[in-house]
Amino acid sequence: MMKNEHVLHVEDLYLYFVTKKGIVQAVDGVSFSLPRNSATVILGESGCGKSSLARAILRLLPRNVHTYTGKIALDGQNVMALDEDTFRDQIRWVRISMVPQAAMNALNPVLRVGDQVAEPAMVHLGVTKEEGWEMARRMFRYVGVPEGFLNRYPFELSGGMRQRVAIAMALVTSPSLIILDEPTSALDVLTQANIMNTLKRIKQETGTSYILITHDIATSSDLAEYVAVMYAGQIVEMNNAANFFSQPLHPYSQKLMASVPRLHGKQTLEFIPGRPPSLLSPPSGCRFASRCPLRFDKCDQDPPTFHLNGSIVKCWLYEHEGTLTTPASETIQPEE
Amino acid sequence: MRLEEKRLGLDRPFVVRSFLFLRNALTLRLGFAERMVSDAGSRQVRLIILERLPTTLLLFGTADLLLFFLSVFVALVLSRQYGSFWDRVFVALSPTSAAPGWFYGIFLILIFASWLRILPFGDLVDVPPPESRVLYALSVLKHMILPTMAIILSAIFISVYSWRTFFLIYSSEDYVELARAKGLSGRTIERRYILRPTLPTIITSFALMVISLWTGAPIFETVFNWPGLGRTLFQAIGLFDIPVIVGSTVIFAYLLAITVFLLDILYALVDPRVRIGGGHKQ
Numbered sequence: 001m002m003k004n005e006h007v008l009h010v011e012d013l014y015l016y017f018v019t020k021k022g023i024v025q026a027v028d029g030v031s032f033s034l035p036r037n038s039a040t041v042i043l044g045e046s047g048c049g050k051s052s053l054a055r056a057i058l059r060l061l062p063r064n065v066h067t068y069t070g071k072i073a074l075d076g077q078n079v080m081a082l083d084e085d086t087f088r089d090q091i092r093w094v095r096i097s098m099v100p101q102a103a104m105n106a107l108n109p110v111l112r113v114g115d116q117v118a119e120p121a122m123v124h125l126g127v128t129k130e131e132g133w134e135m136a137r138r139m140f141r142y143v144g145v146p147e148g149f150l151n152r153y154p155f156e157l158s159g160g161m162r163q164r165v166a167i168a169m170a171l172v173t174s175p176s177l178i179i180l181d182e183p184t185s186a187l188d189v190l191t192q193a194n195i196m197n198t199l200k201r202i203k204q205e206t207g208t209s210y211i212l213i214t215h216d217i218a219t220s221s222d223l224a225e226y227v228a229v230m231y232a233g234q235i236v237e238m239n240n241a242a243n244f245f246s247q248p249l250h251p252y253s254q255k256l257m258a259s260v261p262r263l264h265g266k267q268t269l270e271f272i273p274g275r276p277p278s279l280l281s282p283p284s285g286c287r288f289a290s291r292c293p294l295r296f297d298k299c300d301q302d303p304p305t306f307h308l309n310g311s312i313v314k315c316w317l318y319e320h321e322g323t324l325t326t327p328a329s330e331t332i333q334p335e336e
Numbered sequence: 337m338r339l340e341e342k343r344l345g346l347d348r349p350f351v352v353r354s355f356l357f358l359r360n361a362l363t364l365r366l367g368f369a370e371r372m373v374s375d376a377g378s379r380q381v382r383l384i385i386l387e388r389l390p391t392t393l394l395l396f397g398t399a400d401l402l403l404f405f406l407s408v409f410v411a412l413v414l415s416r417q418y419g420s421f422w423d424r425v426f427v428a429l430s431p432t433s434a435a436p437g438w439f440y441g442i443f444l445i446l447i448f449a450s451w452l453r454i455l456p457f458g459d460l461v462d463v464p465p466p467e468s469r470v471l472y473a474l475s476v477l478k479h480m481i482l483p484t485m486a487i488i489l490s491a492i493f494i495s496v497y498s499w500r501t502f503f504l505i506y507s508s509e510d511y512v513e514l515a516r517a518k519g520l521s522g523r524t525i526e527r528r529y530i531l532r533p534t535l536p537t538i539i540t541s542f543a544l545m546v547i548s549l550w551t552g553a554p555i556f557e558t559v560f561n562w563p564g565l566g567r568t569l570f571q572a573i574g575l576f577d578i579p580v581i582v583g584s585t586v587i588f589a590y591l592l593a594i595t596v597f598l599l600d601i602l603y604a605l606v607d608p609r610v611r612i613g614g615g616h617k618q
Binding site: 058060088089091093097098100101105106108109110111119120123124153155169269320326 | 509516518535559608
């Protein structure tokens with residue numbers, strides 16, 4: 001019952017890689033739920049495990065995986081239990097699709113973009129080539145790419161156009177969840193705004209959900225309904241966007257928000273001293289402790305996840321206000 | 337005497353003569369051989385060469401095509417199992433490709449012809465040649481096995497090694513990752529997202545390899561007693577028959593040019609980015 005309100009429910013997800021230097025704990029015990037038809041932004045510094053989280057959800061694992069455990073439920077169905085072939089056939093691009101980071105390089109240079117957009121429909125929905133191209137044509141209209149571009153090759157398209165093509169490709173099978181991995185970071189602000197508006201319109205019209213992975217707080221605030229903040233492989237705060245952008249809970253989120261330039265106001269931009277801990281051997285207590293201005297004795301122990309008015313925060317400061325309920329029974333209520 | 341001098345152009349200055357020779361060579365007016373005679377009895381260099389050219393094309397064309405497809409196949413398989421036993425075997429054996437084809441040819445002849453006596457030492461067909469066409473073709477095929485094996489053996493390790501490296505490089509591209517996210521099957525990804533984008537690179541490397549194989553033809557054909565262009569050149573050098581030497585060299589130059597030209601056309605077919613008129617917007 002409760003679960004089916006969520007399009008995605010992730011519980012205790014771990015993804016470790018083996019490298020020459022040791023084991024990288026890229027995703028370390030992440031749990032969260034996404035309500036249906038919502039847009040969630042995952043914020044964090046470079047190298048905090050955002051993209052690894054996206055890969056873990058889509059099970060796109062490199063060769064050097066050390067640990068990959070946890071529970072991922074999609075529309076209430078535990079997809080971790082599926083074997084590789086079933087997962088490929090029934091989940092990838094049918095129910096979760098993805099707009100990759102740097103769409104510049106995300107299209108095959110020697111195939112026409114029309115073929116590439118139509119391909120998932122042909123493979124997964126069993127449509128003919130003509131029907132696939134017709135669907136691709138519809139998606140092109142939808143995201144604002146001229147139809148004639150279907151016959152072009154990726155190198156003939158500009159960066160913004162390629163990004164739109166990548167979005168059209170993600171939409172063609174009408175999945176219930178689209179993971180956007182820094183979809184606009186390589187584009188100019190006008191194109192960014194344009195694409196963000198397109199994404200908003202698509203969300204309203206198709207009822208799909210987004211996970212938007214970015215470090216660009218300003219751009220993402222426009223689209224976000226929920227915000228999850230990642231730090232050193234863990235989600236340290238998850239909140240609805242209205243609360244988050246006005247009153248972030250976790251000290252890291254507060255610092256993060258203070259680093260965003262504002263048009264009005266005279267405050268100088270802040271930055272967080274120090275660097276994020278190495279994911280090779282993260283500190284045993286709170287991972288942000290060494291950079292945290294509000295640090296106290298308890299921070300030497302690993303903080304549990306506290307639930308507070310529907311928000312989740314992983315910080316000892318909220319020990320008394322928050323409760324320690326299991327994430328599965330908790331839903332975040334949007335505040336309008 | 338005067339007339340002969342005039343006919344050969346010896347009354348002109350050296351520079352003019354050089355250009356005349358060059359023109360004659362380029363237009364395939366190759367003149368008459370001094371000592372060699374074609375099988376049909378002609379002294380014309382052009383006829384001597386034309387008689388030998390098809391056998392060379394047959395042998396090297398077959399071997400190069402086999403080499404190409406075999407290498408692509410093995411390289412794809414090995415790129416899938418990077419670091420496996422066979423992968424390491426091919427990497428370890430790649431320096432053996434430094435030796436030319438005839439070097440392996442000698443050993444193959446020793447093993448299969450001299451010792452096991454299952455394949456002929458050399459030549460194009462059995463002596464006497466079989467009467468029926470089918471038997472003739474089969475006999476030629478039998479004689480082609482060893483030289484083809486020698487060519488493939490001399491080049492396959494380095495080509496598999498370098499191509500499997502190309503495949504590995506190209507398979508870490510973002511679009512391959514995305515193809516995997518799209519839920520395409522492993523075969524489709526391999527064919528459309530790894531092999532296709534890598535083909536231009538592979539064709540370039542193959543063109544270079546084919547050229548280096550051409551240059552080995554004179555000794556190679558001599559070792560296998562293969563009545564081709566290469567052996568004709570070798571014989572001509574032995575007999576000091578300058579018109580034939582010059583003629584063969586010119587034909588080899590043409591073969592190289594044609595090879596490169598054909599591969600260039602192929603290149604444009606597999607890579608839309610190099611098509612003329614296709615690159616109107618970068």
